[in-house]
Amino acid sequence: MSTATFNARAPHSNTALVDPSWIASRLADPSVRVVEVDVSRAAFDTGQIPGAVFWNAYGDLRPVDYRPLDAARFADLLSRSGIGPDTAVVFYGYAAYLGFWLMRSYGHASVFLMDGPREQWAEAGYAWSNEAVRVPPVAYPAPGARHEAVTREDVLGLLGDPDVTLLDVRSLGEFTGEQFWPSGAAEDGGRAGHIPGARWLPVEAVRDEAEDVVRNACGAVGVVPGRHVVVYCTIGNRASLVWFVLRQRLGFPRVSVYYGSWAEWGTAGNTPVDTGPPTA
Numbered sequence: 001m002s003t004a005t006f007n008a009r010a011p012h013s014n015t016a017l018v019d020p021s022w023i024a025s026r027l028a029d030p031s032v033r034v035v036e037v038d039v040s041r042a043a044f045d046t047g048q049i050p051g052a053v054f055w056n057a058y059g060d061l062r063p064v065d066y067r068p069l070d071a072a073r074f075a076d077l078l079s080r081s082g083i084g085p086d087t088a089v090v091f092y093g094y095a096a097y098l099g100f101w102l103m104r105s106y107g108h109a110s111v112f113l114m115d116g117p118r119e120q121w122a123e124a125g126y127a128w129s130n131e132a133v134r135v136p137p138v139a140y141p142a143p144g145a146r147h148e149a150v151t152r153e154d155v156l157g158l159l160g161d162p163d164v165t166l167l168d169v170r171s172l173g174e175f176t177g178e179q180f181w182p183s184g185a186a187e188d189g190g191r192a193g194h195i196p197g198a199r200w201l202p203v204e205a206v207r208d209e210a211e212d213v214v215r216n217a218c219g220a221v222g223v224v225p226g227r228h229v230v231v232y233c234t235i236g237n238r239a240s241l242v243w244f245v246l247r248q249r250l251g252f253p254r255v256s257v258y259y260g261s262w263a264e265w266g267t268a269g270n271t272p273v274d275t276g277p278p279t280a
Contacts, residue, residue, distance in 0.1 A: 016100075016248065018112045020124035023090055027051055033083050033135075036093040036118070037061075039235075047128025049092065049121055053081045053135060057095040057235055061102070066235070066263035074106070075142040082135030086110070093118050094237075101240035101257055106143035113244075148247065150230055150256045152264055152271065158230065159197060159272075165222045166198040167231045169242045170262065174234065175200045177275030180266060182234060190266040193273040195232070199223070200278035203238040206245045214245065221278075225252050232258040232265070 026032045027050055034052040036044050044054045055061060060077055061069050069077070083089055085108070091099040092114035103111040114120070122128060150158070158164045173179045177193035180186055194200070199221040206214045223229050229246060231239040239257045246252040258265075265271045 016112055017115050018090060019114065020121050020126055022112075023049060023092075023114060023121075024124075024126055026088075026090075029088075031086065032088045032090065033081060034090045034092070035081065035083075035099055037091055037095040037099040038093045039095060043093070043118060047130055049126075050129040050131070051133055052092075052129075053133060055081070055095075055099060057098060057237060061098065062235060062263065066267065068236075068259040068264065069102075071106070071142045071144070071146075074102070075140045078140040079137045080135075082138050084138040084140055087138070088112065090114065092121070095235075097240035097244055098235070098237040101148075101236070101243055102259075105146040105149045105257070105259075107147060108143075146259075148243070148256050150258050152258075152260050152268060155195065155230065155232075155258055155265075156271070158228075159195075161228075164228045164230060165224075166195050167221070167223055167229055167242070168194050168198040168200050168233070169203045169206075169231060169238050170233050171202060172200070172278075174262070176277055177273075180262070187267065191273045192266065193275040195265060196272050196274045198232075198274075201242075203233070203241055206242055211250070215250065218246070223252075228254040228256065230256050230258055232261040234262045236261050 023034060034049050035055055036048055036052050037055045037057055038044060039057045041054055041056065063069065088110040089103055089108065090112040096113055100111055100113045168175050171182060174182065175194045180190050180192040201217060201221050201223065205217045229252060231242045233239040236257060236259045239261060243255050243257050247255040266273065
């Protein structure tokens with residue numbers, strides 16, 4: 001029985017995961033760009049990894065009505081962040097998984113992730129920086145179609161497909177329709193609930209758990225390697241974490257993220273919404 005865990009500090013063989021010392025040894029390398037991703041600049045503004053740039057999960061990655069960033073706008077963000085096609089990009093912070101998945105889904109070759117809380121940088125003995133970073137723009141061509149990603153239209157077409165498991169990884173209150181946002185705040189004009197037919201598995205069930213525990217929890221809700229698993233949450237961050245666990249660590253062959261997630265689905269006018277508890 002496997003005892004390997006998904007803890008950020010546990011040993012692992014996935015070369016996409018890096019630790020503070022790996023990052024520290026490459027801070028002077030112009031071919032490496034460190035990016036902190038969060039829903040607010042508050043933590044970043046108190047101190048960041050030297051040379052890091054900031055992406056706001058809402059303002060930068062969902063700039064218009066919480067809709068997903070299109071390819072042209074994403075290329076512009078990469079250019080403004082000093083990221084070119086050959087740049088090695090390292091993500092950290094609250095929404096690091098979303099940045100990691102986006103880059104991987106567009107086929108960027110060199111993407112890394114400092115898994116776990118941002119505080120591990122200081123806990124490893126490295127100093128935060130408060131020095132403003134000015135990065136010269138770098139040309140980045142608009143990427144093509146995203147891999148391992150589905151759109152709202154795709155999900156509408158997948159409803160009822162027996163070979164597909166729609167996986168909602170939000171909190172129980174979000175799933176049942178008691179709240180729209182994770183904070184509990186309401187969304188004017190939006191509808192709380194879940195996508196019809198979706199199975200519920202909160203992100204906590206796969207984070208920092210033993211591999212056999214995760215596989216059993218997934219199997220209990222129909223998340224198995226033989227099906228196409230489509231993961232969603234509110235803005236895509238929690239879904240990207242679960243995608244990482246299923247695809248990168250457990251080796252599931254078909255895992256996609258619905259990037260629009262509930263911020264898009266719950267505010268769209270042509271999407272069906274269910275409420276109530278998860279089915280057994």
